[in-house]
Amino acid sequence: MTDLSCVIAGVPFKNPVMMASGTFGFGREYSAFYPIDELGGICGKGLTLHPKEGNPGIRMWETASGMMNSVGLENPGVHAFLEQECPYWETLDTVRIANLGGGCLEDYTEGARLIEENENKRRKEGRSAVDMIELNISCPNVKEGGMAFGIQTEEARKVVRAVRREVSMPLIVKLSPGAEKLTEMAYMCEQEGADAVSLINTISAMKIDVRSRKSVFRHGYAGLSGPAIKPIALRMVHQVSHAVNIPVIGVGGISSGEDIMEFIMAGASAVQVGTAGFADLRAGVRLIRELETLMIEEKISHLDEVRGIV
Numbered sequence: 001m002t003d004l005s006c007v008i009a010g011v012p013f014k015n016p017v018m019m020a021s022g023t024f025g026f027g028r029e030y031s032a033f034y035p036i037d038e039l040g041g042i043c044g045k046g047l048t049l050h051p052k053e054g055n056p057g058i059r060m061w062e063t064a065s066g067m068m069n070s071v072g073l074e075n076p077g078v079h080a081f082l083e084q085e086c087p088y089w090e091t092l093d094t095v096r097i098a099n100l101g102g103g104c105l106e107d108y109t110e111g112a113r114l115i116e117e118n119e120n121k122r123r124k125e126g127r128s129a130v131d132m133i134e135l136n137i138s139c140p141n142v143k144e145g146g147m148a149f150g151i152q153t154e155e156a157r158k159v160v161r162a163v164r165r166e167v168s169m170p171l172i173v174k175l176s177p178g179a180e181k182l183t184e185m186a187y188m189c190e191q192e193g194a195d196a197v198s199l200i201n202t203i204s205a206m207k208i209d210v211r212s213r214k215s216v217f218r219h220g221y222a223g224l225s226g227p228a229i230k231p232i233a234l235r236m237v238h239q240v241s242h243a244v245n246i247p248v249i250g251v252g253g254i255s256s257g258e259d260i261m262e263f264i265m266a267g268a269s270a271v272q273v274g275t276a277g278f279a280d281l282r283a284g285v286r287l288i289r290e291l292e293t294l295m296i297e298e299k300i301s302h303l304d305e306v307r308g309i310v
Contacts, residue, residue, distance in 0.1 A: 009170035009195030020274035021099035041095030051077035057218035066226025086129035101136040150176035164193040175199040183243035198249035226275040241267025257290025267308040
């Protein structure tokens with residue numbers, strides 16, 4: 001008998017497979033292909049306090065062993081999410097994680113406050129729509145020249161500390177692979193009260209159209225994801241899991257049950273899957289079954305037996 005369950009920040013997951021933010025919408029579309037309640041959890045589309053139209057021009061480009069995206073956090077905003085998407089999330093029997101970004105400190109704190117306030121109101125009425133918040137600190141700080149909050153530890157500290165003061169619900173911080181000192185960044189998040197960290201976000205990349213002699217993306221660079229970045233993500237998860245005592249959620253290039261097992265053995269408590277869902281709309285449930293089959297083959301009854309074994 002295999003047991004795929006895990007617990008992160010007191011929140012029980014039926015299995016360690018979540019769908020990553022920015023790749024799964026809010027789940028409605030994928031529910032037409034399989035029961036998304038089978039997933040361990042879903043991370044909703046990245047939100048900002050106010051609606052964003054996203055980037056103009058080409059937004060996605062397939063590349064060897066992956067894809068690049070320059071969507072620009074197009075989203076309906078926190079208020080619309082609470083009004084339009086949360087009623088649907090109330091019906092789901094899986095862990096629901098709201099991913100929150102921002103262009104300044106006030107965007108983060110106000111967005112987080114609204115999400116928690118709304119959730120507290122729902123719970124008083126016997127309902128629930130959001131179990132956890134995931135902070136995306138890879139967003140550019142528009143008040144400080146555009147450098148991402150998640151690059152420098154002390155800048156990121158301001159965000160994590162301020163949001164932690166605003167909310168009591170479980171808080172995940174999603175780390176950027178571009179951080180100057182990634183393990184130091186993760187340790188800071190733990191110090192400031194984060195309940196878990198997730199990593200990695202996409203890696204900055206580029207594609208040039210040799211005929212037009214320009215980047216195919218309007219803003220020049222885009223985020224690379226998919227199997228091409230898995231070895232880097234795995235190494236970073238391994239390093240961070242040895243630097244902190246809070247749960248680590250592995251993200252980056254997962255496309256098979258064996259990939260998931262690698263992240264677990266590197267120290268991850270759970271994983272998030274993104275790009276694989278574009279190539280296979282049923283990737284979420286396929287990966288859960290592949291992981292379970294692998295556990296049976298390797299005589300692993302619970303993932304705790306091999307978590308962090310490497």
